[in-house]
Amino acid sequence: MIYRTKITIDNDYHYQNNFSMLRAVMILTPSMTGIASPDPLQHAFKVKSAPHAGRGGSRPVFLEPQQWQQWWQQPSQASERALYIHIPFCRKRCSFCNFFENGTNPERISRYIKNLTEQLHIAADTPLAQSRGFNTVYVGGGTPTDISSDEVKQLGEAISRFPLVDNAEVTLEGRLNGFDDDKWHNATANGFNRFSFGVQSFDTQVRQAAGRFDDKDFLLNRLNQLSQHPSASIVIDLIFGLPGQTMDIWQQDLLAVIDSGVHGVDLYQLIGLSGTRIEHAREKGKILGTALSEFQADSQARANMYATGANHFESQNWQRLSSCHWRRDSRERSVYNSLAKSGIEILPFGAGAGGSIHGHGCMNARDLKQWHRAHDDMLPTEATATSAVALNPVQVPGMLMSPNPSASLDAIFKRGLDSGQLDLNLLQSPMALHLTPLFNAWRTNGLAELTQNQLTLTLAGRFWNVNMQTGLFEFLAENPLQPTANRPQTHSPHAIAS
Ligand SMILES: C[S@@+](CC[C@H](N)C(=O)[O-])C[C@H]1O[C@@H](n2cnc3c(N)ncnc32)[C@H](O)[C@@H]1O
Ligand code: SF4
Structure with a gap:
């Protein structure tokens, strides 16, 4: 025909x-x-x-607790896979972001990490986890770098119980503020080999207007120090289109990336996320600019900022790995981000974590109380402690979808x-x-x-x-x-x- x-x-x-x-x-x-x-x-x-x-193409499905148990006893059919571990705490609500879930509080975090690492220990021993290697692990948030140095160590140890492939990428996300030498040494000594820090803008005024803590000099010094590590990859996020961030300031931001010594950068266009302080102000016709500027880039100005950023890094021979990510050299691989877009298996842990198990997309509920309650209900009782029934990771309330055809x-x-x-x-x-x-x-x-x-x-x-x-x-x-x-x-x- x-x-x-x-x-x-x-x-x-x-x-x-x-x-x-x-x-x-x-x-x-x-x-x-x-x-x-x-x-x-x-x-x-x-x-x-x-x-x-x-x-x-997918619809919500209900899984009986028994089926959930069976899932963890079945080997994985995936060829590539990942772990995603969510740390839903932040010290401050930044003006542009709606990922803020729970305020940072040491007791609250320590209870969460204790239960989370218990979950990881149980999961790591299951046939599902042991059946194949994991290519990449992402500890994201929120602000994972807000957990204590000892908790970083506990998390690294729990992750190491999973069968990671050789040279697996293990990322810790967060911010430079509060990420002291102790945390850094515990992280690198316990398997973390990639660090993704939100910088957003180096410009002190723009940062502070956005609710960020540090000034430009602190960021440059700290990034330069951390980037000296012989093997860890240091990457940063920048946003273009923040209030007060003119094209001139954006160009300074781009130059600062090169000066900082980092190995990779993401350039994100500001998205007007509902519920953010920037959006609330915009709805009232206001701009949360700096003392010097109320400039707010429109879509056309952002397009020019993107082009300026892309041309800047490519003229410096940085390699583009995706439409918004560039790397200085091959130390930076961005394995998690590229595999996550390929729909691989991702075992999710923590309140608000999303992933995919046996082809079913899933999203754990964000509510911390619900998450802890589900965990506590799972703990062995006197009656079950002596039985031969294998413990499985807790079935957290949330959303489970049928496989996407x-x-x-x-x-x-x-x-x-x-x-x-x-x-x-x-x-x-x-x-x-x-x-x-x-x-x-x-x-x-x-x-x-x-x-x-x-x-x-x-x-x-x-x-x-x-x-x-x-x-x-x-x-x-x-x-x-x-x-x-x-x-x-x-x-x-x-x-x-x-
Ligand atoms: C979940 S946040 C975690 C970052 C980390 N807690 C921090 O404070 O930098 C990950 C990234 O999402 C990006 N992001 C957050 N809100 C955004 C928005 N409204 N538009 C574009 N990117 C945004 C930021 O670049 C941020 O670094
Ligand atoms: S940018 Fe980071 S610290 Fe700020 S609210 Fe979002 S997740 Fe929290």
């Missing part, structure tokens, strides 16, 4: 596809394709749609678009052909280049890549691929670009 695609466009962005044996209306909207503009970096979309893209395909899209290069050979030919109108629209709108085997995002495409991922999933929802009986089984990738 010959598969000919003739596309005509009407004013409502509805494309007509006339196939030789199949006639279908293909819907393309600006939220999928972006719009044509002489300056796609600034204008292809109006605003970043969301922090991450995803699509439905298109998980592996979604992972190809997410990883490809996030990295800036989608290898079309990874898609089955009918899917690649089905997406051709969308890919061509991206090309026309300056977001991507299309060759025989590859879709490569332009700088503008990399800036808007989350909108493009969202647009692609929207395209597939509006234009589901028809059953294979109606379509050819194979096709040369060459046809995609023609």
Whole structure:
């Protein structure tokens, strides 16, 4: 069967596809394709749609406690996997962030770490955990660096009970404030080999307006010290678009990254997260700027900030690992972030931790009291202590989803678009052909280049890549691929670009 695609466009962005044996209306909207503009970096979309893209296809499921027990007795089928451990405490609520969950309080943290490490010890002994190596571990938050030095050690010891692959990446997230030498030595001596610190901006005024503690000199000195370590990777997060952060200040931020000696950097566009102090002020028509500036970058200014950042690091020969992450050298690998986008198995621990077990997405409830109660209910009673029943990690209240039927395909899209290069050979030919109108629209709108085997995002495409991922999933929802009986089984990738 010959598969000919003739596309005509009407004013409502509805494309007509006339196939030789199949006639279908293909819907393309600006939220999928972006719009044509002489300056796609600034204008292809109006605003970043969301922090991450995803699509439905899964539904909430209920798991009987017995099934949960069985899960931990079954070996893993995953080829790559990770542990995610959540530490939901912060000392202060930063103006831009809505990840704040619980105030830092030493007793509260010590009870949490005690129960968490018990959970990790139990989990590490199960057949599920022991059946395969873990490629990467991420201790995130909140602010994991707020736990005490001894607790860092306990956490490192608990993680070491899991079968980690050689050279597994083990990340501790947090901030430099309060991360003293004692914690640093305990962390590196107990298996942590990657440190991700939120800097947000080096500019003292911008930082302080955002509710951060330290000044620029402290950050530069401390990062320089830590980066001298012979093997640990030090990476930092910067945000562009903070109130008071002009382009001039952003350029100083970028220079400071190089001066700091760190091995990698993430550049995040400020997202207007609901419930943050910045959003509350914006709703009242105010800007939480600095004493010197009330500048608030709009979407176009942020696009220029992104381009300035990308060009800055690439001109210094830093390598781009994803649309928002660059590394100075191969010490930094960003294994967790890149695998997490590939939909691998992630065993989640702690209140508010998310992951995926045996193909089921899961999210533990955030409420600390509920989490502790579930833990206490699990502890052996006098009656069960002597029985031969194996202890399993506690089934924390939360959300469990049915396996996503298109998980592996979604992972190809997410990883490809996030990295800036989608290898079309990874898609089955009918899917690649089905997406051709969308890919061509991206090309026309300056977001991507299309060759025989590859879709490569332009700088503008990399800036808007989350909108493009969202647009692609929207395209597939509006234009589901028809059953294979109606379509050819194979096709040369060459046809995609023609
Ligand atoms: C969960 S936070 C943990 C960071 C750490 N607690 C700290 O204080 O730096 C991880 C990162 O999310 C990013 N982030 C938080 N809110 C954001 C927002 N509204 N827009 C963009 N990035 C944001 C920040 O760069 C932050 O470093
Ligand atoms: S940036 Fe870090 S310290 Fe600040 S509220 Fe968010 S998670 Fe907490």
